Amino acid sequence: MSSHEPGTTDAYVPQEIEPRWQAAWERDGLYEVDLHADGGKEPYYFLTMFPYPSGNLHAGHWYAETPADAAARYLRMRGYEVFFPMGYDAFGLPAENAAIKAAREGQDVHPARLTRERIATMTRQFRQMGAMFDWSHTLATCEPEYYRWNQWFFVKMFERGLAYRKESTVNWDPVDQTVLANEQVIDGRGERSGALVERRLMPQWHFAITHYADELLDFSGLDWPERVKTMQTNWIGRSEGAEVTFETETGDAVEVFTTRPDTLWGATFLVLAPEHPLVTKVTSDAQRDAVEAYVAQAGAMSEIDRTSETREKTGTFTGGYAVNPVNGARIPIWVADYVLVTYGTGAIMAVPAHDERDFAFARRYDLEVVPVVQGDAPLDGATMEEAYVGDGVMVNSGRFDGTPTGKGPDAGDGIARVIAWLEAEGLGRGTTTYRLRDWLISRQRYWGTPIPMLYCDACGVVPEREENLPVVLPEDVAFMPTGESPLKTHEAFLHATCPQCGGPATRETDTMDTFMDSSWYWLRYLSPDDETRPIDPALAKRWTPVHTYTGGIEHAILHLLYARFFTKVLRDLGWVEHDEPFLRLRNQGMILGSDGEKMSKRRGNVVDPDELVARYGADAVRAYLMFIGPWDQGGPWNDQGIEGVVRFLNRVWALFTADAAPGDASDEAVADLRRATHAAIQAVTEDFDAFQFNTAVAELMTLQNHLSKAKNAGLVAHPAWAEARSAFLRMLAPIAPHLAEELWHRAGEAASVHVATWPEVDRSALVVDAIDLVVQVNGKVRGQVTVAADAPDADVIAAAKAEPNVARYLEDATVRREIVVPGKLVNLVVG
RNA sequence: GCCGGGAUGGCGGAACGGUAGACGCAGUAGACUCAAAAUCUACCGGGGCAACCCGUGCGGGUUCGAAUCCCGCUCCCGGCACCA
Numbered sequence: 036m037s038s039h040e041p042g043t044t045d046a047y048v049p050q051e052i053e054p055r056w057q058a059a060w061e062r063d064g065l066y067e068v069d070l071h072a073d074g075g076k077e078p079y080y081f082l083t084m085f086p087y088p089s090g091n092l093h094a095g096h097w098y099a100e101t102p103a104d105a106a107a108r109y110l111r112m113r114g115y116e117v118f119f120p121m122g123y124d125a126f127g128l129p130a131e132n133a134a135i136k137a138a139r140e141g142q143d144v145h146p147a148r149l150t151r152e153r154i155a156t157m158t159r160q161f162r163q164m165g166a167m168f169d170w171s172h173t174l175a176t177c178e179p180e181y182y183r184w185n186q187w188f189f190v191k192m193f194e195r196g197l198a199y200r201k202e203s204t205v206n207w208d209p210v211d212q213t214v215l216a217n218e219q220v221i222d223g224r225g226e227r228s229g230a231l232v233e234r235r236l237m238p239q240w241h242f243a244i245t246h247y248a249d250e251l252l253d254f255s256g257l258d259w260p261e262r263v264k265t266m267q268t269n270w271i272g273r274s275e276g277a278e279v280t281f282e283t284e285t286g287d288a289v290e291v292f293t294t295r296p297d298t299l300w301g302a303t304f305l306v307l308a309p310e311h312p313l314v315t316k317v318t319s320d321a322q323r324d325a326v327e328a329y330v331a332q333a334g335a336m337s338e339i340d341r342t343s344e345t346r347e348k349t350g351t352f353t354g355g356y357a358v359n360p361v362n363g364a365r366i367p368i369w370v371a372d373y374v375l376v377t378y379g380t381g382a383i384m385a386v387p388a389h390d391e392r393d394f395a396f397a398r399r400y401d402l403e404v405v406p407v408v409q410g411d412a413p414l415d416g417a418t419m420e421e422a423y424v425g426d427g428v429m430v431n432s433g434r435f436d437g438t439p440t441g442k443g444p445d446a447g448d449g450i451a452r453v454i455a456w457l458e459a460e461g462l463g464r465g466t467t468t469y470r471l472r473d474w475l476i477s478r479q480r481y482w483g484t485p486i487p488m489l490y491c492d493a494c495g496v497v498p499e500r501e502e503n504l505p506v507v508l509p510e511d512v513a514f515m516p517t518g519e520s521p522l523k524t525h526e527a528f529l530h531a532t533c534p535q536c537g538g539p540a541t542r543e544t545d546t547m548d549t550f551m552d553s554s555w556y557w558l559r560y561l562s563p564d565d566e567t568r569p570i571d572p573a574l575a576k577r578w579t580p581v582h583t584y585t586g587g588i589e590h591a592i593l594h595l596l597y598a599r600f601f602t603k604v605l606r607d608l609g610w611v612e613h614d615e616p617f618l619r620l621r622n623q624g625m626i627l628g629s630d631g632e633k634m635s636k637r638r639g640n641v642v643d644p645d646e647l648v649a650r651y652g653a654d655a656v657r658a659y660l661m662f663i664g665p666w667d668q669g670g671p672w673n674d675q676g677i678e679g680v681v682r683f684l685n686r687v688w689a690l691f692t693a694d695a696a697p698g699d700a701s702d703e704a705v706a707d708l709r710r711a712t713h714a715a716i717q718a719v720t721e722d723f724d725a726f727q728f729n730t731a732v733a734e735l736m737t738l739q740n741h742l743s744k745a746k747n748a749g750l751v752a753h754p755a756w757a758e759a760r761s762a763f764l765r766m767l768a769p770i771a772p773h774l775a776e777e778l779w780h781r782a783g784e785a786a787s788v789h790v791a792t793w794p795e796v797d798r799s800a801l802v803v804d805a806i807d808l809v810v811q812v813n814g815k816v817r818g819q820v821t822v823a824a825d826a827p828d829a830d831v832i833a834a835a836k837a838e839p840n841v842a843r844y845l846e847d848a849t850v851r852r853e854i855v856v857p858g859k860l861v862n863l864v865v866g
Numbered sequence: 867g868c869c870g871g872g873a874u875g876g877c878g879g880a881a882c883g884g885u886a887g888a889c890g891c892a893g894u895a896g897a898c899u900c901a902a903a904a905u906c907u908a909c910c911g912g913g914g915c916a917a918c919c920c921g922u923g924c925g926g927g928u929u930c931g932a933a934u935c936c937c938g939c940u941c942c943c944g945g946c947a948c949c950a
Contacts, residue, residue, distance in 0.1 A: 380950095382950095735889095740889095864930045
């Protein structure tokens, strides 16, 4: 204790160092980038996902932001002009829910006030990170200066048909009192509330993301984790096949979608989704009661009941029949809820012999099974026990008998041949279907961007005029304890003038999904105060696409897919020239409580970064979060783990501040020092390039150990010591920016370490005269020899054989092979 | 069910096909101290006196040599899931 008293001795006191340097950096505008100026450096946009202003920064924010900051700092030292902004995704339910809760309790909390307070708090906390955020370019999406451009884009999209209103069955979250996009429904429950989602038919605004489905499947040129690309690809769910028209006996055409047109001859019944428009028409009088009951029952079920209830398939015969167009067979029409109205055409041809679901259904209801694809052995429709879904040769298929099935020329291309024939005969056509649905953008909530549309009795649905934007979200609202949007009863907001005819009109009270806000915010960071346009095209051209984007994997589908879609829309509207928003994507994992569980107040395993910073300093928290393990894996917090990092920082401090007696520096000792220094530079550089922060910190620890020995050996007066110190501090700078800065200045440097250049590897320092080689006999290590680095193989082998322990194994044996791996080992194969 | 990712000491984790366990935590012993903390030094996968043997989820294979490549499994995590 006594030896650590501040003031009496010179100890490492982060609580003193960190605020001092934070103030100095801010005073000097060290991290502010002049986006217009061409300083001769290559622009580099490094972006990390902006947070929702929840009130306080938690450990997860630190885990997301500080390694990203280190990577951004590294790139800056590598000579790029790095723009690293931060802002707030400030619309959203939690603030509004807090207001509703307060209203129930008779208190007055407004989401706007609450959000602005929270932003102020979090900005203060962000500054304690010592990150190089450029606070001269920030934004909060809840401000009219930002969301007016959401509205502006909405109108542009409306004009192009990319935003449209349609009545559709939607996911209604009864707790949050709003509809949700498909992407926000997890296992039938609302992503936020966890409430069972209900299905409702409502008129809703949509964005036509499906127009871009194929383009969104193309990730070429993107350095993104395979995992994210796969998830998006699965989500879009492209599926190639054919639409075939069946005619019913009532004279109606039923379109079905199939990926297996080569099995058309085996279609023994049709199945319509309960919501299919033709259900009523094809149903016979005899079956009407049963069908109506079934449809009603299916309609009453929630999505989760309908999909996960059982594996058992249910359905009802409609009494109607259709004709199989390829062979004239009369086949029954059924209605069953395993067919989804939202996918394909909402109707299928059932080929029980070659589809597992159809097979199960056919067996349950005793429907005909006709095999039309033969694999290794003939199939018997009456006795087969499971569907044959593999490839084979078409049988029972008229002119196509003998055609190999499957896709691609190698497989015989049966599918393509059947499609060509269907098209020629006018029976169907090749087509592609997607799982992806259009983006449902309407939310029945207050705290979001008002959708800038009006309803006029005379003109219908009309967009607000550009000059009237923004449609300001009124702040003088009363929150309902029910959660109903206060916009619905706000007279001044509701009653407006029709932009077209000047007559009375009613405003749309729905607001936009907050994912709209995050679909273009990085472009607004470039010119957040521009009142004339959403994006500055010159700045966008210079700085975007974003070079590196970091954030949580939980946004793999939602935010990242919407952002890609919106970028393509912006391109088509002429605002950007590129197709993709983010060139390189890296995801961090989740930081867990020390019990390995997700941090939560309920579990009591939350670590509070403010407390940690107060106790250990921001640098220690940063370094520990980087050291804990691979960034993309995340992992549990460990209270003892951070102590190890604190010890490391203390040793670094002592290494460069405590005096040491200079002594004789042998050539060998100097060479060792330089080798350790440059080996570390090489390793740390590679680690930063690969986002491997944990091994970068470990390398610095190793170098610190080396330097500590060199110092004790009296090398401090040698130039190699100054070289090592300089390199060490520059490599420490991205990780522990305050400590590095302090020691850098104490070492006599005038400028900030954060504008220093990254150290270069001197390859000559890595060269060694003598190397230790491992000697193996039959692949097992039996000894070590030291040889000259440039020794020819013959000498190396001779030395290996001479090693006493190796020689023992060679006595009664013949050496059959001699393998020399330069610089690594010798393996003698005997037998 | 399908598609990803993973499994390495007591713990977090390292390891271009080339000495498995870097770095750190915990632990053991020692130095300093009246003592403790802090700090420093050494040891630290298992077995064995030793030579050596065993060891990267399991079973095979390729290779002079496999944590790493291939085949077949088990378990864990994530995504999708009656998608025709």
